[in-house]
Amino acid sequence: MHYVSSKSILSKNNGMNLYRGCSHGCIYCDSRSEIYGMDHKFEDIAVKENSLELLKKELIKRQPAMIGTGAMTDPYIPLEKRLEYVRKSLKLIYRYGFGFTCITKSDLILRDLDLLKKINEKSRAVVQMTLTTADDELCRIIEPNVCPTSRRVEVLETLNEADIPTVVWLCPILPYINDTEDNINSILDYCIDTNVHGIFCFQMGLTLRKGNREYFYENLDKHFPGLKERYITEFGNDYEIPSPNNAQLMRIFKKRTHEHGILNEFGEIFEYLHEFPSKSVQSKLI
Numbered sequence: 496m497h498y499v500s501s502k503s504i505l506s507k508n509n510g511m512n513l514y515r516g517c518s519h520g521c522i523y524c525d526s527r528s529e530i531y532g533m534d535h536k537f538e539d540i541a542v543k544e545n546s547l548e549l550l551k552k553e554l555i556k557r558q559p560a561m562i563g564t565g566a567m568t569d570p571y572i573p574l575e576k577r578l579e580y581v582r583k584s585l586k587l588i589y590r591y592g593f594g595f596t597c598i599t600k601s602d603l604i605l606r607d608l609d610l611l612k613k614i615n616e617k618s619r620a621v622v623q624m625t626l627t628t629a630d631d632e633l634c635r636i637i638e639p640n641v642c643p644t645s646r647r648v649e650v651l652e653t654l655n656e657a658d659i660p661t662v663v664w665l666c667p668i669l670p671y672i673n674d675t676e677d678n679i680n681s682i683l684d685y686c687i688d689t690n691v692h693g694i695f696c697f698q699m700g701l702t703l704r705k706g707n708r709e710y711f712y713e714n715l716d717k718h719f720p721g722l723k724e725r726y727i728t729e730f731g732n733d734y735e736i737p738s739p740n741n742a743q744l745m746r747i748f749k750k751r752t753h754e755h756g757i758l759n760e761f762g763e764i765f766e767y768l769h770e771f772p773s774k775s776v777q778s779k780l781i
Contacts, residue, residue: 496540496574504549508769510563511550513580516540517568519600520640522714523667526567529706540574547583554591560771561619562588565598569641576603585610594618596768598664600625600641602650611659619772621692622654625664628673629681636718637669644685651689662693662764665748667701670729671722674699674738676747683751693758693767699744700737703730 504511516537517526527537535541543549562584564570570581581597585607588595595614597604604611604622614620624647628634631643642650654661663686668674679699686694703711715723730736738744752759758767 496542497535498544499541500545501543501549503553504543504546505553505557505562508563509557509560510566511546511584512564512567513543513546513570513584514540514568514572514574515543518572518574518640519569519638521600521638522718523637523669523701523707523711525702525704525707527707527710528704530704531567531706540568540572542574542578542580546580547587550584551587551591554587554593559592559594559618561594561596561621561769563596563768565623569599569601570597571599571601571603573603573640576606582607582610585614589614589617592617594620594771596621596623598623598625600638600647602642602646605650605653608653608657608659611654612657615659619660619770621660621662621768622650623662623664623695623768624651625666626682626685627665627667627669629678629685630673633673637672637714644682648685648689651685651691655690660692661689662695662758662768663691665694665696668696668699668738668744669701670736670738671725672719674740674744676740676744679744679747680751683748686757687751687755691757693764694748694752695761695764696745696748696759697761698735698737699741699748700735702734703736704734708732 516539518538575581589610611620626644629644631645634643651661665682712723749759758764
């Protein structure tokens with residue numbers, strides 16, 4: 496890790512990244528792509544040392560809204576356990592009456608359940624959890640340095656019991672690896688059982704471009720010998736890599752989410768995540 500100074504912390508849409516880079520090691524991660532212009536090794540995480548100061552200044556100036564994080568870097572990387580930048584941000588978000596949502600694969604988020612509950616009482620806190628495979632052994636291969644799926648499901652159960660709404664990212668689905676009916680149905684079972692509000696699934700497949708393609712192929716050679724050559728033959732240098740089972744898997748996804756009243760259109764889910772439902776509950780400053 497290394498420290499950097501940032502000129503700003505919140506985007507115009509109230510998104511933030513306290514860290515840049517990640518140590519989860521997911522073999523498919525798009526954030527490795529060269530298009531994002533990262534000038535350091537992906538695992539050498541840049542910590543924005545002045546982010547909390549910048550966040551406080553922005554929260555004072557802006558109208559209350561949902562603050563989001565996790566689009567580029569999982570905020571609950573192992574470093575967060577020691578540095579507590581997310582936890583300190585949550586205190587500011589609660590203090591100034593904002594809402595919060597984040598995307599993560601980590602059970603470390605339960606450390607901050609007390610703050611999530613306080614924010615949710617005042618406005619809204621939504622946790623977005625990524626699930627790609629119901630098989631923990633496969634999970635340890637494609638997402639090696641973060642808790643396995645079974646533990647993430649336990650996190651969803653705990654959040655549901657605490658009345659914290661959740662959204663699941665059912666992606667990416669890797670052709671010839673996790674693109675099976677059994678896998679998709681098992682993940683949907685988890686989502687139904689834990690009462691998730693919505694599921695993001697744009698299509699069954701993944702995206703590859705310069706930067707993340709090379710890392711992905713390196714891991715295919717390591718864990719799935721011969722599969723890289725199949726990808727190259729079938730997809731070349733395409734950005735979108737669809738599963739050959741996409742049509743059938745999407746039918747299953749649409750049918751089961753509709754049957755159980757789970758949001759499945761990304762426009763509706765994004766609208767829900769950005770909606771700021773201010774509540775009349777009065778809270779003391781932390």
